[in-house]
Amino acid sequence: MVSEIIMHEQGAPSVMHLVEVDLALPGPGEVQIEQTAIGLNYMDVYQRSGHYPMPLPSKLGLEAAGVVTAIGPDIDDIKIGDRVAYAGALGSYATHRNAPAARVVPLPDGVSDEVAAAVLMKGMTVEYLLNRTHKVGSGEDILFWAASGGVGQLAGQWGKHLGARMIGVTSGPQNCADILKLGYDAAIDRKSEDVAARVAELTNDKGVRVVYDSIGAASFEASIASLATYGLFVSFGATTGEAPAVAPGLLQKSGSLFFTRPTLADYVGPRADLLASAAAVFDMVEKGVLTVNINQRFALADVVKAHEALESGTTTGSTILVP
Numbered sequence: 001m002v003s004e005i006i007m008h009e010q011g012a013p014s015v016m017h018l019v020e021v022d023l024a025l026p027g028p029g030e031v032q033i034e035q036t037a038i039g040l041n042y043m044d045v046y047q048r049s050g051h052y053p054m055p056l057p058s059k060l061g062l063e064a065a066g067v068v069t070a071i072g073p074d075i076d077d078i079k080i081g082d083r084v085a086y087a088g089a090l091g092s093y094a095t096h097r098n099a100p101a102a103r104v105v106p107l108p109d110g111v112s113d114e115v116a117a118a119v120l121m122k123g124m125t126v127e128y129l130l131n132r133t134h135k136v137g138s139g140e141d142i143l144f145w146a147a148s149g150g151v152g153q154l155a156g157q158w159g160k161h162l163g164a165r166m167i168g169v170t171s172g173p174q175n176c177a178d179i180l181k182l183g184y185d186a187a188i189d190r191k192s193e194d195v196a197a198r199v200a201e202l203t204n205d206k207g208v209r210v211v212y213d214s215i216g217a218a219s220f221e222a223s224i225a226s227l228a229t230y231g232l233f234v235s236f237g238a239t240t241g242e243a244p245a246v247a248p249g250l251l252q253k254s255g256s257l258f259f260t261r262p263t264l265a266d267y268v269g270p271r272a273d274l275l276a277s278a279a280a281v282f283d284m285v286e287k288g289v290l291t292v293n294i295n296q297r298f299a300l301a302d303v304v305k306a307h308e309a310l311e312s313g314t315t316t317g318s319t320i321l322v323p
Contacts, residue, residue, distance in 0.1 A: 003323070004094035005303055008057045010050035013307040016060065016093075018300065023096055025070060030098045031078050032070035037117035038092050038321035039063035040298075040306055041150075042214075042239060047090075048307065051238075061092030061321075065107065065116040075101050083107040085278075087121035088265060093303060095323040102271050105278040110286040118318035119292045121264070122150045123281030124274075125236070126158050128267035131280070133260060134210050134232055138163025141208040143199060143226050145215045146239070147184060148175040150318040154290055155212065156183030161289045167202060169195055169219075175316065182291070196225035207231060207255070217241040229255040236262055293317030 002023045007015045026032045044060055046052045065085040068078055078084065078101055086092075089103040107116050130136045142159055146152045147168025159166040160183035168184040170176055176187035188198045199208060207228035213219050214237025223233055235243050251257040268274040284290040295317035298306040309315050 002094060002096040003300060004091070004097070005060050005300070006057055007048060007060060010048060010054065010056070013048070013304040013311070016048065016303050016307070018303070023098065026072040026098045028072050028074050029101055030072040031068050031075060031084070031101045031104055032096065032098050033064070033066040033084065033086075033104075034069050034096050035064045035066035035092070035094060035323050036113040037065050038094075038300065038323065039087070039117040039121055040310060040319040040321060041121055042237065042310065043121075045307060045311055046238075059091035059093065061094070062090060063087035063117060063121045064092040064097075065113040065120075068104075069096070072101065077101075078104060078106075083113065085113075085116040085120050087124060087278075088268065093300065093321065095300065103274070105275060108282050108286060111282050114294060114320060115285060115292045116282075118150070118294050118320050119154070119281060119285060119290070120278060122318065123154055123284070123290065124268055124277040125151050125264050126154045127277045127280050128262070128264065129212055129234060129236065130155065130158055130162060132267060133234055133236075133262050136162045136164045136210070140164045140210070141167065141203050141206075141228075143167045143169065143208040143211045143223070144184075145169045145211075145213045145219055145223070146237075147179045147182075147187070148316045149214075151214065153179070153182050153293060153317055157290050158284060159183060160185075161284070167199065167208065171313070178316070190219075195219075195222040199226040203228070210234060212236065213243070214238075215240050216243045220244060224250065224254050224257070227255060227257055230257070231255060232258045232260070234260055234262065294320055296320075297322055 001020045068082045086103045148170040166184045167186045168179045210232045211223040216238030218240035220243045296319040
């Protein structure tokens with residue numbers, strides 16, 4: 001018997017329940033993993049809450065790390081005993097699981113299971129945002145919302161490594177002070193400062209080359225107003241609800257702007273892209289470019305409390321579940 005989280009309806013955190021189930025042997029294209037650390041992402045909240053409709057009943061969770069304990073009949077590049085991680089495979093909220101081998105990546109010796117579970121999905125998000133949605137270059141001014149969160153902390157460090165001038169938006173004086181130690185050259189307190197006005201001050205009224213916005217509805221106007229001519233608005237999340245529809249005329253009148261709504265699923269869909277992105281993340285960790293701050297740990301049985309903390313906005317850095 002193994003333990004896993006199941007929901008029979010979408011809604012508040014209380015819809016998640018810990019159950020005991022039998023786990024079959026892995027089938028074709030699958031590997032069985034004894035999980036040691038489970039990553040928590042805001043995507044989990046979207047799926048649990050109903051923001052993203054899902055067939056029910058449903059499992060939850062998208063990433064974890066652990067050890068391979070069994071392999072399907074057609075697997076030849078993964079062995080029993082391998083340390084692995086994965087991201088983008090629904091059902092990670094469990095002590096053990098069968099996962100699609102095509103989503104599993106090897107773990108280098110220099111990356112612990114907890115760090116892997118905390119960094120893989122968030123790190124690959126940062127990798128595609130900064131390397132491929134827009135190739136961030138030296139000297140560029142970049143605005144990044146939710147800079148104190150797991151993705152935001154990694155983005156500050158990675159962006160600084162690329163030579164960009166990173167401007168982070170967060171809340172409260174302590175978070176502002178903290179992100180200045182994580183690659184950000186400037187911190188804007190969204191609770192006490194006008195974000196667009198502060199960006200104008202920091203850039204001599206030019207605006208930033210790119211805005212990375214995971215907030216959505218609440219930040220949309222400030223993001224548009226913070227962009228330089230020909231600037232790029234990257235909307236990659238919606239913690240306060242979806243951003244409004246973008247009229248072509250708004251982009252025209254605001255400086256011939258570009259707007260995109262990317263998703264990690266597209267950028268790491270092909271296995272070659274997944275392996276390359278994961279390798280880039282782990283390389284940044286091993287080189288010390290990225291410091292992964294696991295600031296909250298919850299037992300799998302306390303997943304309701306974990307979701308409540310994440311939705312409240314009180315978490316910083318990364319959060320993991322410990323099976």
